[in-house]
Amino acid sequence: MIECRTDMSADEYHADTAVSKHRLDLVRRSLLHYLHPPKFDSPALQFGRWAHSAVLEADDFESRVIEVDVKTKTSKAYKEAVANAPAGSYVMTTRDAQTLSHVAHSVWSHPIATELLSPNNPGAMVESSLFWDDDLTGIQCKCRPDYVCDDWIVDFKTCQSAALFDFERDAAKYRYHVQAAWYRRGVTQTLGGEGVGDRRFLFVAVEKRPPYACAVFEYDDEALEIALAEALIDINKIAEYRANSNSYWCGYPLRIQALKLPRWAHDEVI
Numbered sequence: 115m116i117e118c119r120t121d122m123s124a125d126e127y128h129a130d131t132a133v134s135k136h137r138l139d140l141v142r143r144s145l146l147h148y149l150h151p152p153k154f155d156s157p158a159l160q161f162g163r164w165a166h167s168a169v170l171e172a173d174d175f176e177s178r179v180i181e182v183d184v185k186t187k188t189s190k191a192y193k194e195a196v197a198n199a200p201a202g203s204y205v206m207t208t209r210d211a212q213t214l215s216h217v218a219h220s221v222w223s224h225p226i227a228t229e230l231l232s233p234n235n236p237g238a239m240v241e242s243s244l245f246w247d248d249d250l251t252g253i254q255c256k257c258r259p260d261y262v263c264d265d266w267i268v269d270f271k272t273c274q275s276a277a278l279f280d281f282e283r284d285a286a287k288y289r290y291h292v293q294a295a296w297y298r299r300g301v302t303q304t305l306g307g308e309g310v311g312d313r314r315f316l317f318v319a320v321e322k323r324p325p326y327a328c329a330v331f332e333y334d335d336e337a338l339e340i341a342l343a344e345a346l347i348d349i350n351k352i353a354e355y356r357a358n359s360n361s362y363w364c365g366y367p368l369r370i371q372a373l374k375l376p377r378w379a380h381d382e383v384i
Contacts, residue, residue: 115247115254118304122243124163124258132245132256135296138348139289145355145364157187161214161322164204165272168214169221170231170240170260175204183208213322217272220326227318227328230261230268237264237305246303250346251353257300266314267297276319276329285331290317292348294333295341 119127140148167175180203182195187207196205206214221227232238238261245256261268269290273281285291294315301313315338320328333341355362 115245116304117245119243119245120239124241127243127256127258130243130245130256132254133248133349133352134256134258135289135293135345138292138296138345141348141351142289142344144366145351145362146366148352149364161210162272164206164210164214165217165320165322166241166260166270167204168218169270172218178202178204179211180205181208181211182206185209216324216326217320217322220320220328221270221318224318224328224330226330230266230316230318230330231270235263235265237262239263244300244304246300248349251349253349253352253356255296255300255349257297259297259301262301262305262313264313266316267301269293269297269315269317271317271319272322273319274322276321276327278329278331281317281319281329281331285317289341289344291333291337291341292345295338296345298338299342299345 137148137151140151164175167178180195180199182189182192182205184192184207186192192205192207199205221231233240239259240261241258242262243256243258245254247253248255259267260270273284275281294317298313298315314332317331318328319331320326355364
């Protein structure tokens with residue numbers, strides 16, 4: 115099955131059981147984690163969703179915002195606003211609303227980010243849900259690019275620091291390289307292209323604190339080749355489990371694992 119849905123809500127997308135990059139991350143930890151995905155939310159995740167909407171869907175964002183002029187979300191006024199808000203509303207403090215305004219302004223003031231995210235680029239789509247069947251395993255897969263056009267894919271990130279060293283460290287921790295390879299593969303499978311992953315994949319990152327600095331990043335070809343190999347290893351683990359679920363060990367490695375002291379733990383002794 116190959117499908118591109120532009121009318122699918124984020125909640126509907128996340129509820130679909132197709133394999134996403136997030137599910138691949140769980141597989142990399144263990145199949146047990148993949149089979150029991152966590153259900154959680156946090157203020158950081160909520161802020162990230164708001165920021166995506168503020169930057170990429172400004173008109174829709176403004177129509178959903180309910181601003182409450184309080185200092186904390188534990189206040190009675192804030193809790194009442196949340197309880198009485200229509201479905202789909204974004205209830206936020208005045209401080210959060212101001213921060214989001216600064217974030218959006220920073221992105222749209224950045225000349226490269228502005229070009230990358232322009233709604234006038236040929237084939238431009240925001241928050242489209244893409245589904246395809248993996249060529250080798252037949253497993254249904256999915257991705258939801260923040261922005262895609264005929265020539266590139268953009269993922270928008272809010273972060274503590276958009277300095278190269280800091281973002282590179284966080285990107286490795288959260289496997290952004292796998293996201294880039296997975297999304298390029300998915301976009302090519304569903305929207306077409308000259309080859310697997312022919313569109314460039316770029317990150318637009320913006321800091322959540324003053325001065326709300328914005329930067330743009332891109333992995334090189336070697337990193338993307340490694341990332342695609344990682345993704346294929348992960349999805350093959352899912353296929354192997356499905357073929358041998360009755361006898362497949364799903365937890366952490368079934369062996370005694372050697373521990374090593376990190377250097378900082380014994381510096382004073384040596």
